[in-house]
Amino acid sequence: MKKLALVLAALIALGGMAFASGGGQSSGGGSSSGQVQIALLMRNIDEQFLKDYSESVRKLAAEKNVALNVQDARSDGATQLTQLQTLLNQGYKYFVIVPCVSELSEQMNQLIQAKGGAAAYSNIQPTVDALKVGKNFFFASSPEFVGGRYQGQLIADYFDKNPGKAPGKAVNMLLILGQLGHPAQVNREAGLLAELKTRGYTVNIIARDTANWTPDQSQQKMDAWIAAYRGKFNVVAAQNDGMALGAVESLIQNGFTKSDSSDGTTLTVPVLGIDATQDAINSMKENKLYATVLQDAVGQSASAFDVVYQIASGTYKAGNAAGGTPAATTPIDEAPANDASIIGQCYLVPFVPVDKNSTYYKTH
């Protein structure tokens, strides 16, 4: 059994030495080399959007010669809190954070503030109180309600062009949700329904359930719904592209296809997602997925990284633009950017509706 001790020691020693020396990252705490140190705390790295986000931050860090430490919390708030505390002990002061849960952000900011650091949050918004901990805390993300509205707009546009598919302006929807209670789940759904109502459509939710952001769960859910509700729905809205693509596969396997793609899809029922991942764009090019909404992982990560980098390198001034996005000046309806006292700490990266006429689609 003493071999076990040796193997364990060897593993950690090898890993440590490899990354301390060859990984381009400092093993130390402070920035004695003069190199800026930033830590990226991800709630998880299993979703395509979050993979894109973390890869974009890695690229930006490499360009700026920043020592980047990336930690994955596996969606566990306790793990993320421990990772933060560990990095603070190590001397890291500057953080880009995709938090596990909004309500944890205030506690995290208090820990960072005690060390005189700074942080920018994306994807899951920090609370208003969290941003009020100090002027060195930021929100660099996209308002989820607007993302939902754009999805509603794309659906309304589709039925405006194809009124025969929604007689009486009735949208009979299968709605595939992300993780229940997730701010994006709540706000995207609210935005979607509000926009369709504004456009004069009556929404009948034929079925509505979570697939936890994953394509496989979405496909299973759709298989069951098709068995139960065949012929009763005329649109499928998913809250991210992964789940939308799962639904597309299910529809194809269950024969919901046609040869004509003049309405933008070869599926008899249009499917829409959110995120505009490359897989989703590819699916649109194959006339499968009808449309999506760009949640700009690169834009969000650029804003979050840049504002933290500005603080770390001493160039930040209140109101500075970050990563090409201006600091917000007018409060919106969605927290935390609904509070005038911290609006200058918010960078609202716009969502963009993506159908086949959009510039984003044509250039990707």
Next chain:
Amino acid sequence: MKDTRDLKLKQMMSKYTTFVTFVVLLFVLAVLTRGRALTWDSIKTLIIAEAVRAFASLGVGMIIITKGIDLSIGYVVCLTASVAASFAQIPTYETALYYGHSFPLFMPILMGLVAGGLFGLFNGVLVAYGKLPPFIATLGTMSIARGIQLIYTKAAIVSSLTPKFKAIAQNSFGPSFFQIPYLAVYVVVIAFIVWVLLRHTKQGTNFYAIGGNAQAARVSGINVEKDLVCVYFYAGLLYGCAGVLLASRLALANALTANGMELDAIAAVTVGGVSQNGGVGTVGGMIIGIFTMGLINYGMSFLAIDSYYQYLVKGAIIIVAVFFDMKKYAKRA
């Protein structure tokens, strides 16, 4: 004479492998970080991070000693955390589950323990009297716990907890330069209780006997079914404690609280010398196993090892630990 000394050294190494491993890791980390990873602040972070897992690990450790397993840990802890948090919400919080109701401090603790205990009891009955394989029984209860958590909380985040409840796990005592977290005290107390149970009670001895050979234990007069129900019940109570402490530490609970804790807990006690073959394991080993895994997590974060590679290292360590465990007991057999 030299041979005798070598033999004694080998026996010592074998007996204290877990401890030796922990010390070696500490030493390696100290060298690689030039001592900075072992400041009191760092040690405190490690204790706080692993304290909740320690409760869960001690629970599943006892179960594994009886040759069982429990996959429901993560979701049961999630449920108990949610139940506890719901009774600790500020009554005027507009989305509080019990809006307008103020409960005394013992209520969230009690309700967390009741939820954990009931699930433990259910697991125990399924395994002992239902004769279901523990793997399958707890796989089922894992899903049931998740379902109940989602129904109970309506999938919402249970937050805005009272300062008194948060203080249970967030506060420390002692001079400002040497603050000791309350969590550390709780771990010492619970480890002592489990140690007394396993080493100084007849039931503890029965657990080892059942894990070693259930049939022989039965023949020798042990009520195997009753003791199995008890061990799952005790574990459930420990998960209840873990849930209460986790909700207090985070000041919230949601559907992802304690996500994957079952794997961490099982890995920790395995590294700590609790044999998957049953009948073997000590409280000291379990505690060192928990902090060994914690040290590995902590060390890798401290050394800026990318998350992508951390999975590889942790996976390799678990495989190596189980491999040597199996080899050791195969030799004895």
